Amino acid sequence: MKSIAIDPITRLEGHGKIHLFVNDDGSLANCYFQIPELRGFEKFCQGRPVEEMCRITTRICGVCPDAHHMAAAKATDAVYGVIPPPAAIKLRRLLYNGFYAGDHTVHFYALAGPDFVCGPDAPPGERNILGVIAKVGLDAGKAVIAQRARGQRVIEIVGGKKIHPVTALPGGMAKRISKEEQEELVEIGKKMVEFAKFTIKVFDDIVLANKAYVELILSDVYAHQTYNMGLVNDRSQVDFYDGRVRVVGPDGREHCKYEPKDYLQFVAEHVEPFTYLKYPFLKKIGWKGFVDGVDSGVYKATPLARLNASEGMATPLAQAEYERFYETLTGDKSGRTPVNATLATHWARIIELMQASEATLELAKDDEITSDKIHNPPQGIVGEGVGIVEAPRGTLTHHYKTDEHGIITEANLIVGTTNNYAPITMSIKRAAEGLITKGSEITDSVINRIEMAFRAYDPCFGCATHTLAGQMPLEVIVHDAATGEVVQSASRN
Amino acid sequence: MSKPKLAIYWAASCGGCDIAILDIETKILDVADFFDLALWPCAADFKYKDVRALPDKSITLTLFNGAIRSSENFEIAQLLREKSVVLCAFGSCASDGCIPGLANLTTRQDIWDYVYLKSPSVDNPQGIMPQTLCQVPEGVITIPEMWNTVRPLTQVVDVDYIIPGCPPQSDKIAEVVGAVIDILKNGKPLPPKGTVLGAGEKTCCDECQRSKDVKKITKFIRPFEIVPDPNLCLIEQGIVCCGPATRSGCGAKCVSAGVPCRGCYGKPVNVRDQGAKMVSALASVIESKDPKEIENIIAAIPDPVGTFYRFSLPESMLRRAQV
Numbered sequence: 001m002k003s004i005a006i007d008p009i010t011r012l013e014g015h016g017k018i019h020l021f022v023n024d025d026g027s028l029a030n031c032y033f034q035i036p037e038l039r040g041f042e043k044f045c046q047g048r049p050v051e052e053m054c055r056i057t058t059r060i061c062g063v064c065p066d067a068h069h070m071a072a073a074k075a076t077d078a079v080y081g082v083i084p085p086p087a088a089i090k091l092r093r094l095l096y097n098g099f100y101a102g103d104h105t106v107h108f109y110a111l112a113g114p115d116f117v118c119g120p121d122a123p124p125g126e127r128n129i130l131g132v133i134a135k136v137g138l139d140a141g142k143a144v145i146a147q148r149a150r151g152q153r154v155i156e157i158v159g160g161k162k163i164h165p166v167t168a169l170p171g172g173m174a175k176r177i178s179k180e181e182q183e184e185l186v187e188i189g190k191k192m193v194e195f196a197k198f199t200i201k202v203f204d205d206i207v208l209a210n211k212a213y214v215e216l217i218l219s220d221v222y223a224h225q226t227y228n229m230g231l232v233n234d235r236s237q238v239d240f241y242d243g244r245v246r247v248v249g250p251d252g253r254e255h256c257k258y259e260p261k262d263y264l265q266f267v268a269e270h271v272e273p274f275t276y277l278k279y280p281f282l283k284k285i286g287w288k289g290f291v292d293g294v295d296s297g298v299y300k301a302t303p304l305a306r307l308n309a310s311e312g313m314a315t316p317l318a319q320a321e322y323e324r325f326y327e328t329l330t331g332d333k334s335g336r337t338p339v340n341a342t343l344a345t346h347w348a349r350i351i352e353l354m355q356a357s358e359a360t361l362e363l364a365k366d367d368e369i370t371s372d373k374i375h376n377p378p379q380g381i382v383g384e385g386v387g388i389v390e391a392p393r394g395t396l397t398h399h400y401k402t403d404e405h406g407i408i409t410e411a412n413l414i415v416g417t418t419n420n421y422a423p424i425t426m427s428i429k430r431a432a433e434g435l436i437t438k439g440s441e442i443t444d445s446v447i448n449r450i451e452m453a454f455r456a457y458d459p460c461f462g463c464a465t466h467t468l469a470g471q472m473p474l475e476v477i478v479h480d481a482a483t484g485e486v487v488q489s490a491s492r493n
Numbered sequence: 494m495s496k497p498k499l500a501i502y503w504a505a506s507c508g509g510c511d512i513a514i515l516d517i518e519t520k521i522l523d524v525a526d527f528f529d530l531a532l533w534p535c536a537a538d539f540k541y542k543d544v545r546a547l548p549d550k551s552i553t554l555t556l557f558n559g560a561i562r563s564s565e566n567f568e569i570a571q572l573l574r575e576k577s578v579v580l581c582a583f584g585s586c587a588s589d590g591c592i593p594g595l596a597n598l599t600t601r602q603d604i605w606d607y608v609y610l611k612s613p614s615v616d617n618p619q620g621i622m623p624q625t626l627c628q629v630p631e632g633v634i635t636i637p638e639m640w641n642t643v644r645p646l647t648q649v650v651d652v653d654y655i656i657p658g659c660p661p662q663s664d665k666i667a668e669v670v671g672a673v674i675d676i677l678k679n680g681k682p683l684p685p686k687g688t689v690l691g692a693g694e695k696t697c698c699d700e701c702q703r704s705k706d707v708k709k710i711t712k713f714i715r716p717f718e719i720v721p722d723p724n725l726c727l728i729e730q731g732i733v734c735c736g737p738a739t740r741s742g743c744g745a746k747c748v749s750a751g752v753p754c755r756g757c758y759g760k761p762v763n764v765r766d767q768g769a770k771m772v773s774a775l776a777s778v779i780e781s782k783d784p785k786e787i788e789n790i791i792a793a794i795p796d797p798v799g800t801f802y803r804f805s806l807p808e809s810m811l812r813r814a815q816v
Contacts, residue, residue: 021631029631036636037505037563038623040604042612044595049795051717055755056803059592062509062660080717149518160750162516163509163660167750170717174751268616271609274627274634278608278615287616375720399613406715407795412613 018428018450026438031290031429033421033454035277045411050079050402051170053411057398058164060415065164066099066155067391067416070241071398073168078261078385079400080170080378087371088172093241094185094363095158095165096389100240100356101192102151103392104303104349108199109144112346115452116207120216121445136202147195150188154360157181172375182370189361193317196357199350200321207347208328217343218329221434222453225250225292225340226423227282227299230306231390232257237314238306238355240390246309247282249294252338255282260388263397267414270422279422280414290426298426301394301419302457303348308338313351315358321351342427345456381406391416393457420457427453497553497677499528500544501583502573504566505593505643506559510584513660514556517667527674528553531576544576552576554673556583556656560590560807561644565637574650579683581690585659587646589759589767590807592659594643595799597806597813601641645808654684656691659757659804662743665691689762692742696761697754700745701736705729709780713793716753727753728778733794735801737774738767755803766810768801 019032041060048056053072058065070092077084084092114122117135152162159165160175167175177185207213216222232246233239245263247255258266269278270287281287281297288296299305312335313319325347327333339348363369386399393416401410431453435446503511511533515521531552532544555577561567574580585591596604609615609622625638646652656669669691676683684690693700705726714731721727727734727748734753736745740761747754760767775794781787794800802809 019632019634030629032629032634034634034636036565038604038608038639039505039562039593040596040599040601040608041593043599043604043607047598047796048595048799049715051715052755052796052800055752056592056595059507059509059659062507062512065507065509076717145518148515152516160752161746162663163512166747166752169752174716176723176751264613267614269612269614271615271617271621273621273624274629274636276623276636276639280614283616377718377720405795410613414614 020429020432020436022436026436028429028433028436031425031432032274033425033428034275035421036275038276042411042413045400046408048408050076050400050406050408053398053400053408054168055164055166057413060413062163064099064103064391064393064416066096066159067389067396068398069159069165069168070096070389071387071391071396073170074242074260074387074389075385075398075400076170076387078387079382079402079406080385081380081382082171082376082378084172085371085373085376087368088374088376090363090366090369091158091173091177091374092168094360094369095155095168096241097356097359097363098151098154098158098185098188098192100151100392101196101353101360102148102154104353104356105144105147105151105195105199107392108346108350108353111455112349115448115455116213116346117202120448120452136206140198140202143195143198147192150192150195154185154188157185169375171378174375176372176374177370179370182364182367185364185369186361189357189364192357192360193354196350196354197317199353203347203350217347218341221431221449222342222427222456223340224300224342224423224426224430225294226296226426227255227285227294228305228308228338229299229301229395229419230309231388231395232310233314235314236311238310238312238352238390239314240352240356242389245388245395247299248309248338250292250338250340251294252336256284260386260397263386263388263399263414267397269414277418277421280419281422290422290429292423292426298422299419300423300457301390301416302345303352303392304339304342304345304456305394306390307335307348307351311335313355315355315362317358318351318355321354325351342453342456393417394419417457424454424457427456496527496529498531498547498551499524499533500531500552500555500573500577501533502555502557502559502569504557504559504569504587504646505562506584506586507593509660510558510586513584513658513663514666516663517670518663520667520670523674524670527678544572547576549575550578552578553677554579554581556581557587557646558584558660559646560586560593561646561649562593562596562640562642563637564640567649570646570650579653580650581654581656582646582652583656584661585657585757585759585804588655588657588808589805590643590645591757591804594645594805594807595803596643598798599814600816601639603816642813643807647808653686655687655689655759657689657740657757657759658692658743661691662746664744665742689740692740692758694762695741697736697739697741697743697745697748697758700741700743701726701748702745703727703748709778710790711780712790715795721751723751728775733775733800735767735771735803738764738770738801755800757804759805759808767805768798768809768811771801772797 017034021029023029057068156162160167228248231243233243246257268283285297313322323333326335329339330337384401397414399412431450582588703726708729735756736754739756740758764770
């Protein structure tokens, strides 16, 4: 047997390492995807005042601190049994949609885009954001940078600080928005919607117009029959900030639809000794290992999963694109038939980019956001609360218990990408099985195609795997298991 | 002539420092123009062995973010120290230990017990724990050793400069980068070793726009309990704000947004311990001379350690809880 180690991020601290064990006949024996870090927020948050969780848990991730800020705010609202004023909820939604628009833009252009715009077999030197800019034009590159800056600006205006926002607190928000700020937000919202339209056109022209790419998206190598998780509003439309968690099977049947407070009835986490990260699964179905199908509790929580778990989008342009997505990929525009092609996640992500942009504009135009009434100071304490939002990389659950003074006695966090730990492992395995066969040479293109399997999830393990596609260094080493000798190695420079 | 080399590295961090560098927007082009990037894992190719192969002191400047909490973080810190002329602790994790440093209030064992055995969602009837060397049916695979104590970079290797903040604010990053380019281009002398860059010489209070009446207080309240007056000092309204014990430089963003400072820019000039400074700052505003009453007023502050040392426990005189 041979062992292949793929170290996707050669920085030594890791944040992700793939081991593939290959049988002598060239077939894949097994696959291990390891996460080499644990920081222990759940433990050291015990003893902290619960209102500080909005400001502590942002440090779980500097890429999506906004998601933790919001999940913590909702969980602390629940701990104090307080409902924020409508204006505060609008401000939170505004911050969150603005953040989503910036974040999804970065992923599509800098991480996923290179595989499609430049092509999965393009030389690594071209397969990066600069390669994307070379192909779509410098003006488009500048537009991407400007769109990212717009997302950051929305966070700064509403959240007080671009990275690690600070204004959400139990019962509402701490910072009022001036009329001048509202005007700026409206301008940002308009430009975001235009940019989302442009992005959909880029995807049309470059990906959908290319038959080979559509076949690649729909190919078996990148398909998985897993459950899909996502937050939906009371019309079962995708909602990033609030609602109930709906889970739909690979066959389109609803498995459950739960209130955040009931999450423990539906989700549990499995432990393996070779990694620091746990594997969430659907509790009522059970952990059956790294297998797909309706009898396995493995689920995914990604842009694709959110579309599959919903019955539509909450804004008009995004809804039109949702219908085109399902029409193209399943022939049924209602979206009742799920798409199980992992690479379709990229298309789903830009449909969400459209919803986030439309919602940002709509909320920015709403004069209520400049209201003075943005905070209902809590009057009592319930002592327990769960807050769930959709982080860009998956359903984010914060659950706190406190004593009568609001001091945390227990904190449980199920973080975005963690939901996808099992399906990512399976996607890597599937791609490797299809691409590494006996006697085949492991070329850069093979490495990239394996990497594409997990890039679709936009993984953010240890909150730090944001590397640029094509720039991400990979090393594949094939050992002879009997002698330990290196038989073959391939690396990308 | 070859360009000077720049390295940007993340150890145990959240990624926010790297995002903050991206937030300097078009100025990043000046950086790309002036330096050759020796490594930046989040934005450019990097091979560990390539860094090893570089001669010692061949990287002109390394901006190192993230704390040190595993065998691997430590190894990389040592390597980059050897290869760099100037090594900067960039951001609160590298300079002070930051929020992940609150893990020093507990132990690795207690963290593992909670995460893998006691958490309400965990399903682990066999009591499985992570193993650094793990025998799987097909062979042996490894994960790094997690340390019991989180340490700032400054405690494990010799550091030349500190750029504080969680994260350092992008206007300050742009200023520092501009100054470094000017120094290198025009052969100017470097600032004295140990200088804190990208921050002020005063405290957060000096940047705060809120007015102070030097009013004393008789009771502390928690930030969510009231809608504070937007123009008055938060401490004078009874809210614990770490501004007096925090270095200036951030632009007083949090207090401007209506929430108290939590100290992310670290201790001010001439202060050894941020938490101790905070204790003395609060002591000076309490309106009482009666020890019993003072005790009651202070008792209303929940979690003094986790608040006064929110960002600096590993760097402080306490470093960690003895448990």
